[in-house]
Amino acid sequence: MINAWNVLKTRLRQGHRTTAWPEEAPTFPDRFRGRPAIDGTKCPEGCDDCEKSCPTQAIRFDPGIRLDLGRCLFCAECVNACPEGAIRYTADHRMAARNREDLVLAGNGAEMRLAAALDAKMKSLFGRSLKLRQVAAGDCSGCALELQALNNVVFDLGRFGIQFVASPRHADGILLTGPVTKNMKLALQKTYDAIPQPRLVIAVGACAISGGPFRGSPAVLVGADNPPAAADPLPVDLYIPGCPPHPLTILDGLLRLLGRLESGGGHKL
Amino acid sequence: MLTAQNGESFKIGDVPRLPPSKFRQEILDGVGRGLRISALFGIQQENRTIGLFCVLAHDAENKLSVLSTAVTGRFESLTPDCPQAHLFEREIAEQFEVVPAGHPWLKPVRYPGGTPFFSARGEELHEVAVGPVHAGIIEPGHFRFQCQGENVLHLEIQLGYQHRGAETLLETAPAHRAMVVAESIAGDTVIGHATAYCNVTEALSACAVSPRAHALRAVALELERLANHVGDLGALCADVGFLPSAAYFGRLRGEFLNMLMDLSGNRYGRSLIRPGGVLFDLHPRMADDFLSTLNRAGREIHSAADLMFETPSVLARLEGAGTVSEWACRDLGLVGPAARACGWTIDVRSDHPHGAYRFAHIPVSTVSGGDVYARAMVRRLEIERSIHFLESQVRDLPEGSQDLRNTCGARPPRRMAVSLVEGWRGEITHVASTGEAGEIQRYKIKDPSFHNWTALSLALRETPISDFPLCNKSFNLSYAGHDL
Incomplete structure (x- = not known):
């Protein structure tokens, strides 16, 4: 009896905590490193300081500056290296894309193409109820932690009808994290094969997309989109960049895939 | 020696x-x-x-x-x-x-498959194999149980699925790449491993770090500890089916991650710690915000923890579950909260203090018993002490915002450096040695999980297999940190 009273008292004290997003815009601290913005017109002739500073070769000149979000770790090196302030981080958390090449940002002011919704048939299958199976294949656990965080009361993934499930047999798709270690290749393939068709593949984080900091290590197969010739690449339906992506970046990507976000970010039921 | x-x-x-x-x-x-x-x-x-x-x-x-x-x-x-x-x-x-x-069980550590598991035979015995892909959002590993009915006689843990070649990359990659690899050894211990990596790098190149940068590293390390300890208490509540505190701790964990994001721009503190110091300062206005958040979160944790530790049905599940004896703890050389829950007073922050811990001491929290309850209680005590430490550090940060990051010079040849850091799981050890030209010749990483995985095996002996998730959570060890 006393305990029941304590439960109620603590419940009242803890309050309601679920974020007002997507009805309201999210707030991030000043230093938050969301989607980068590049202004190629500021690049001095012949300067490649940012390219040299990048630990994962996410930046290249061809001939204008290009930044690959699939490789970007969202560290501060390029911003600090640039003498002209041509690269800066915005507070925009939205950056998931359907195509690998959409992750490459240009310095010519072109808007990034955010993830488009699934086609009508897939949307009618998964739009209101999506069950996903996560597979960590060499992730440091950073991405997995942010996926777990989606289950807490702040982000509350369940309110959108999306759920992480224990068995691939119950899943509509796979959430892949990590650069796919050689030691996880077989288990990943078996898990994927166990998911009934049609199925989705969602690559979460720089490692799953491009190998991240482990790209080039002989122990890994370099992410979902670029395995060596011997491995069958998984057909990726959604790329969610970050190291790790903020929970709202992941949620934004999932809801866009399901066609449940207007382009501005408002929630459409 | x-x-x-x-x-x-x-x-x-x-x-x-x-x-x-x-x-x-x-x-x-x-x-x-x-x-x-x-x-x-x-x-x-x-x-x-x-x-x-x-x-x-x-x-x-x-x-x-x-x-x-x-x-x-x-x-x-x-x-x-x-x-x-x-x-x-x-x-x-x-x-x-x-x-x-003469090694009694000489098997690969990070290359699973191909070697047999320990097995027990008998009419009433059976074997349970779990993994590498598990039921939750957790890392991969293989668990092989030998059971008599519900009772576990023996558990063998085979890891290695997360092996990414981190040591090799730290030996061969250029410095800016090596730094992000060090931050990715274990994604829940970004600050712990980044600090150990920088301590080693600075020791080799005789680079001095300013007192303010040291203090900010300690602030980040304690925020990391708080986020993980609070999250672990919530996960323990979830595993015994006590959802109120599970929900509160789950949310409160985010308070500390968000403080790390305020400081460094990333919820896990990535890009904060770099050789020579730190990349971000804590301004006076931020310090005030930190103090009020610490105060509020501290009170809310207290109320959620009171509820947890005063609910008889929770205590009944925690007490006596997954016990590790004190002699086993010393024999295996356990570290961190798992060792302190066996009554062993070891903590790098006070035994081998580095940086800000040389000037500000945190009392070591120990509990005896070695069961899930003891491991939960050590975390509760450490949460309170970390909050007190943070309040005093944030209130009185050393002066010197202008030299937060010094440049590290060249590494001299044929030297070695050792760095110990008390991560939230326990003692992190990094050792690096240089070759003839000052290049990194060998980089050795030891995550605390390397010591403590065997303790989980022992904790499961003579325990119902249905208690495995609870016991596992009470250690919450890193697969990636072990597999490297």
């Missing part, structure tokens, strides 16, 4: 090179006197000789001892007389072509 302090560098030539039998005996004698093996690893040398190096932690005297030997082919295993060495020797056998003769 060469005596060194945490975060010091020394000439490799000054490390005594003993004959293998003397090396073995010195370690046995040291461990007999209460020293712990903090690291034991090989370095490839000319011909087919392997240099074996051992770092012994002398916790009571705040110092480290380093000794070495050279072996080829076979050497006498320490493990039969010193169980602490068991996984280190398996790792050495896997990384180099040497055999620790």
Whole structure:
């Protein structure tokens, strides 16, 4: 009896905590490193300081500056290296894309193409109820932690009808994290094969997309989109960049895939 | 033995090179006197000789001892007389072509498959195999249980699925890449491993770090501890089906991640710590916000923890579950909260203080019993003490916002440095040595999980298999940190 009273008292004290997003815009601290913005017109002739500073070769000149979000770790090196302030981080958390090449940002002011919704048939299958199976294949656990965080009361993934499930047999798709270690290749393939068709593949984080900091290590197969010739690449339906992506970046990507976000970010039921 | 302090560098030539039998005996004698093996690893040398190096932690005297030997082919295993060495020797056998003769269970550490599991036979016995892909959002690993009915007789844990080659990358990659690899050794311990990496790098190149940068590193390390300890208490509540506190702790964990994001722009503190100091300062206005958040979150944690620790149905599940005895704890050389829950007073922050911990001490939290309850209670106590430490650090940060990051010079040749950091799971050890041109010749990482996984096996003995998730969560070890 006393305990029941304590439960109620603590419940009242803890309050309601679920974020007002997507009805309201999210707030991030000043230093938050969301989607980068590049202004190629500021690049001095012949300067490649940012390219040299990048630990994962996410930046290249061809001939204008290009930044690959699939490789970007969202560290501060390029911003600090640039003498002209041509690269800066915005507070925009939205950056998931359907195509690998959409992750490459240009310095010519072109808007990034955010993830488009699934086609009508897939949307009618998964739009209101999506069950996903996560597979960590060499992730440091950073991405997995942010996926777990989606289950807490702040982000509350369940309110959108999306759920992480224990068995691939119950899943509509796979959430892949990590650069796919050689030691996880077989288990990943078996898990994927166990998911009934049609199925989705969602690559979460720089490692799953491009190998991240482990790209080039002989122990890994370099992410979902670029395995060596011997491995069958998984057909990726959604790329969610970050190291790790903020929970709202992941949620934004999932809801866009399901066609449940207007382009501005408002929630459409 | 060469005596060194945490975060010091020394000439490799000054490390005594003993004959293998003397090396073995010195370690046995040291461990007999209460020293712990903090690291034991090989370095490839000319011909087919392997240099074996051992770092012994002398916790009571705040110092480290380093000794070495050279072996080829076979050497006498320490493990039969010193169980602490068991996984280190398996790792050495896997990384180099040497055999620790007499090792009772010589199997690969990071290359699963191909070797049989320990098995028990009998009419009433059965085997349960779990993993590498598990039911939740967790990392991969394989668990093999030998059971009699519900009761677990033995659990063998085979890891390695997360092996990404982190040590090799730290030896070969350019500095800016190595730094992000160090931050990704274990994604829940970004600050712990980044600090250990920078301490080693700074020790090798004799780079001084300003007191303010040291204090900010300590602030980040305690925020990381708080986020993880609070999250673990919530996960324990979820595993015993007590959802109110599970929900509150789950949300409160985010408060500390968000403080790390306020400071560094990333919820796990990535890009904060760099060789020579830190990249971000804590401005006075942010410090005020930190203090009020700490105060509020501290009170909310207190109320959620009171509810947890005063609910009889929770205590009934935690008490007496997954017990590790005190002798097993010392035999295996456990570290961190798992060791302190067995009543062992070890904590790098007070035994081998580095950076800001040399000036501000955190009392060591110990509980006796060695069960899930004790591991939960150690976390609760450490949460309170970390909050007090943070409040005092944030209130009185050392002056010096202008030299937060100093440049590190070139590394001299043929030197070695050892760094110990008390991550939230326990003692992180990084050792680096340089070659003829000052290049990194060997980089050795030891995550606390490397010591503690075996404790989970022992905790499961004579325990119902249905308690496995609870026991596992009470340790919450890193797969990636173990697999490297």
